[in-house]
Every structure is written in structure tokens, then in C-alpha cells.
Amino acid sequence: MTRASVSIIEAIDAQTDSQLQADSHFSAAGHKWSACQKDALILALASRRPLLIRGEAGSGKSQIARAAAHVLGSGTPLMEVIHPRFEALDLLWRLDAVERLADAQLHRLDKTNKKYVKRGRLWDAIELANQGGPLPVLLIDEIDKADSDVPNALLDVLGNRSFSVPPLGHRTVRCTGQLPLIIITTNEERELPAAFVRRCAVLNLNPPTDDHSLLTWLIERGKAHQHLLVENNIRKLAAEQVLSDRNAAIATGHAKVGLAEYIDLLEALHDLTCHLAEPARNQQQIYWLERLSAYALIKGADQSQQRPAVKRTA
Numbered sequence: 001m002t003r004a005s006v007s008i009i010e011a012i013d014a015q016t017d018s019q020l021q022a023d024s025h026f027s028a029a030g031h032k033w034s035a036c037q038k039d040a041l042i043l044a045l046a047s048r049r050p051l052l053i054r055g056e057a058g059s060g061k062s063q064i065a066r067a068a069a070h071v072l073g074s075g076t077p078l079m080e081v082i083h084p085r086f087e088a089l090d091l092l093w094r095l096d097a098v099e100r101l102a103d104a105q106l107h108r109l110d111k112t113n114k115k116y117v118k119r120g121r122l123w124d125a126i127e128l129a130n131q132g133g134p135l136p137v138l139l140i141d142e143i144d145k146a147d148s149d150v151p152n153a154l155l156d157v158l159g160n161r162s163f164s165v166p167p168l169g170h171r172t173v174r175c176t177g178q179l180p181l182i183i184i185t186t187n188e189e190r191e192l193p194a195a196f197v198r199r200c201a202v203l204n205l206n207p208p209t210d211d212h213s214l215l216t217w218l219i220e221r222g223k224a225h226q227h228l229l230v231e232n233n234i235r236k237l238a239a240e241q242v243l244s245d246r247n248a249a250i251a252t253g254h255a256k257v258g259l260a261e262y263i264d265l266l267e268a269l270h271d272l273t274c275h276l277a278e279p280a281r282n283q284q285q286i287y288w289l290e291r292l293s294a295y296a297l298i299k300g301a302d303q304s305q306q307r308p309a310v311k312r313t314a
Contacts, residue, residue, distance in 0.1 A: 030224035055205030058260030088153035
């Protein structure tokens with residue numbers, strides 16, 4: 001490994017909490033690093049493999065890419081959110097056939113096709129990596145929504161460190177230095193090809209299953225969001241409400257709520273009361289939590305949102 005690679009790994013290994021600044025794509029957030037997250041990222045970097053993060057929706061999978069980019073100093077990660085119509089080539093390039101046809105009809109066709117070939121996110125990441133600056137991070141979100149040819153094509157490109165662009169005279173795009181850090185998430189809606197999974201570093205990010213551990217897990221991750229003016233007693237009460245509604249949803253076969261909804265609650269409580277001083281802020285946060293939590297945590301069409309809120313213990 002190069003000295004630069006060693007320094008990257010040392011930086012990741014030293015992390016505890018990261019405070020992520022707001023930018024044009026994301027709001028401010030806190031990220032609590034766990035040992036398993038750091039180890040999985042280090043393996044991905046050292047083995048030059050993409051990191052596949054598995055786990056239930058809202059468990060914080062995508063934020064790991066943002067936190068990694070923060071540590072690497074590469075700013076906001078490049079991101080591609082996969083949808084059912086996504087095609088394998090879309091990660092690499094696409095040809096704007098509509099613009100090309102319009103130019104042909106107006107007799108101003110660019111016969112080189114440079115005007116019509118649009119770079120995909122993987123192409124962007126490779127170009128940034130080739131520039132030799134901070135290692136770029138590419139987040140490929142919800143890859144389970146794509147057909148199997150998407151992950152298979154991705155591995156083919158990473159294995160060859162290059163791909164061809166036929167409309168540009170079969171121009172070759174090649175990674176000449178370290179590969180970008182690629183983080184891929186799945187909500188397990190569709191089974192991924194076994195060959196693809198084998199060739200990834202894999203992090204299973206599901207939250208704890210027992211109530212006490214899950215409550216602690218939520219509170220610890222809520223505390224990482226240090227920019228939120230929410231006292232610890234309110235963070236605990238909000239976590240207890242999430243746990244109560246989560247268990248009720250599981251019992252009735254509805255979608256589980258979790259970390260994402262918990263952070264949404266804390267964000268709302270902060271925004272509604274940050275102009276107040278203590279103790280008024282604390283009192284108002286309890287009021288708003290009891291009044292609003294059902295609309296963040298009960299989302300099934302046939303679930304009643306008129307349930308009593310979890311009350312404070314003495």
C-alpha cells in the first residue's frame with residue numbers, strides 16, 4: 001500500500017463521531033462510527049473492492065458514504081440512486097438521442113458525438129480519482145432495485161479498471177491510479193447475484209433486535225447529532241416512542257420504523273424549539289413530541305394514529 005493509502009486507513013480507524021456540514025445536497029448531521037463500519041471500510045479500501053452495505057431501510061446505510069467522504073476530504077460523495085428502469089450503461093455513460101436527433105434535423109449534427117455523450121457517475125468518479133486529489137466516494141444507493149446486469153456490469157468495469165465508449169469511437173476510460181471508494185446499499189428488496197456479493201466487502205447494518213440494545217443504539221446515534229438542541233431526556237423519550245411504535249408495527253405486519261424516523265423527530269423538535277431557552281425548550285419538546293410523533297412513526301394506511309404517546313418516567 002502507498003503511504004497515502006496508509007494515512008487514509010489511519011484516519012478512518014481514528015474516527016469516533018463525525019459532524020457533517022450542510023451542503024447543497026444534504027442537511028447537517030452527526031455520524032457515530034462503529035468498529036464494524038470502520039473495519040468494513042478499511043477492508044474495502046485495502047482489497048480494492050466495493051463495499052456493499054445491507055440492512056433495513058432507514059438504518060443509516062447511505063450516511064456511511066457521506067461520513068467516509070468527510071474523512072477522506074473529498075466533500076460530498078457522488079451519488080446514483082437506482083430505479084427500476086436503470087440500465088447498466090447509465091453508471092458509465094448515456095447517449096442523448098433526443099438532442100442528437102434534434103441537431104440532425106437542424107443540420108447541426110456533431111458527428112463526433114461529444115456533445116451527446118453524457119458521463120455517468122462512475123465515469124465522474126474515475127476522472128476525479130485520476131486527478132490525484134482526495135479519493136472520491138461514489139454512493140450507489142438501492143442497487144436491489146436494478147436488474148442483475150447492473151451489479152454484474154459494475155464488477156466487470158472495476159475488474160478491468162476501464163470501459164469503452166462506442167459512440168466516441170470506442171474511446172477507453174481508464175483508472176490510472178487508485179480506484180474510487182464505491183459504497184453500494186441494498187434494502188434486500190431483490191436478491192443480488194451471488195457472484196456480485198462474493199466480490200464485495202459486505203457490512204450488515206441491521207440494528208439490534210432486543211429492546212434494551214435497540215434503545216441504546218438509537219440514543220447513541222441521536223447524540224452524535226450534536227448540532228441539535230435536544231436534551232438527553234428528550235432524546236431518550238423519543239427513542240422509547242420509536243421502540244413502542246416499531247414493536248407495534250412488527251406485531252401487525254407493517255413496515256418497521258427506526259433510525260431515520262428517530263432522527264426526523266429530533267430534527268423537528270430542534271426546529272420547533274431552538275429559539276427558546278431552558279426550561280421552556282425542554283417542556284415544549286415534550287409537548288411537541290407527544291403531539292406529533294404519530295405522524296413520523298405510524299405510516300401504515302390501516303394503522304390508527306390516535307394511540308397514546310409514551311409518557312415520561314419519574
